[in-house]
Amino acid sequence: MDNKRKYVIPGDLVTTGPFRPEQNVILDGNKIISTTIGISEIYDDSVKVIPLTGKYIPKINDLVIGKVISHTSLSWELDINSCYVGFLPAQDVFGRDFSAHADELTSKLKSGDLVAARIANFDRTRDPLITISDRDLGKIDSGDLVKISPSKVPRLIGKRGTMIQTIEMATNAAITIGQNGWVVV
Template sequence: MREVSFIIEKRKFVIPGELLAEGDYNAGSNAFKEGNKVYSSMVGLSNNVGRNVYVVSLKGCYLPRAGDLVIGKVVEMRLGSWNVDINSPYTAILFTSEALDRPFNSRKEDMTQILDVGDLVLAQVISFDRARGPALTIRDSGLGRIVHGNIVKMTPTKIPRLIGRRGSMINMIKREIGCHITIGQNGLILVSGKKPALEALAIKIIRKIEEEAHTSGLTNRITEFIAKEKSGLNDEKSNE
C-alpha cells in the first residue's frame, strides 16, 4: 500500500491543531508530531525547509495594514517590481507603477536607477491580504529611497509606546533632541540629525523606551533622562 504524503503550502495562515504535513516529515518550531502527522501548535504561518515543517509565530510580529508607513529593504528585483522586506512574515511588493508618476519603459530604462537590491525605502502599505501579501507605494511626498540617517529596530508591538498618546512622546523627543525621527509601523525607525551626538542620544532614548515600555510613569522618566543626557553633552562641549 502506498504511503500517504502531504505537506501544506508555504506561508499559509494556520491555527493550533491544524494539519501541516503527513508522511516522512519532522516537526520544527511551533509544531508537534503525532504518529506520522505534523500539526501546528500556535497561530502563525506555515513553512518548511526540506522535510522540516514549522510555523512562524505571528505573536509580536508586524502584520501590515493599508495606510501603514513602513521602512523596508529591497531584497529582490523582478520584471516591473521589487520585493521588499518589511520586517514581517509577509514580503511586500512594490510595482514600478507605484514608484513613478509616469509609465516605466522596460526596454529603455534600468530599474536599478530607481531602486536596487539592498536599498532602504520609506513606503506606505496600500493593500494587504494573506493570499497576495502587502503592496506598497512610494509615490506620495516624502516617500522613496532612504539616503541618510540611522535605522533603529524596535519590537513592532511597542511602537505605540514610542509614539505616545496623540504623539506626545515622540513629539517631546523631537523637540528636545532636535532630530528628525520617522517611525515605521513595522518596527523600523529612521533617525537623522545635524550632529552625530544627538542622533546617538535619540537612539539611546528609543532603546530605553523599548526596554521600559511595560512600566508606568515612562514619560516622566524619559523627560528626566533626556535632561540628564543633554546636560552631560553640554558639559563635554564646555570642556573641549
C-alpha cells in the first residue's frame, strides 16, 4: 500500500490483510476498521489510528501533570485529563516512614495543587498508579496551567525536543509538558 497515512472516521476500512490491530481499530475478518476520527498509520505488521481529539489514555512511564481532587487516608486522587483517576500513594510523598495515623496528607498536597508525575503502573482494569519518586517530579509550586489536546503534544514537543527548546529559548520560560495534554508554563 503506497499511502500509509490517511484521515479516517469510525467505520472506515483502514486496510485488509495480515496486520496486527493496535490502537483505535478493530479486526473484522481480514479487514481492519477504524473506531475513531484520526490519522491511520500502517507499519510493517501493525495498524493503528492516532485520534485527532479525545481523552488521554495512560501509558506506563508517561510524564503527566495532575491536579489533586481528593485524598483518602493512604493516597491522593489526581485528575489527569483522562477517563481514569490517578492514584498517588502517600508513601511515595512522605517516604518509608509514612504512618496513616501520624501524618496528615494535606500538609504535603491540598485539593487543587498541581503535580508533575509519572505513570508507574496501569492496565485498563484499574486506575493508574502514579509516582513522583524521580528527578524533577513532585508538587508544582508556580506557573500557569494550559490545556491542549493530548493528540497535539507530540507537535508541541517537536522532533527530538526541538520545538519546545525553541519556545523555551524565545520566551525565557520553563515549560513542563504532560503527555496528558496539560502544560505548565
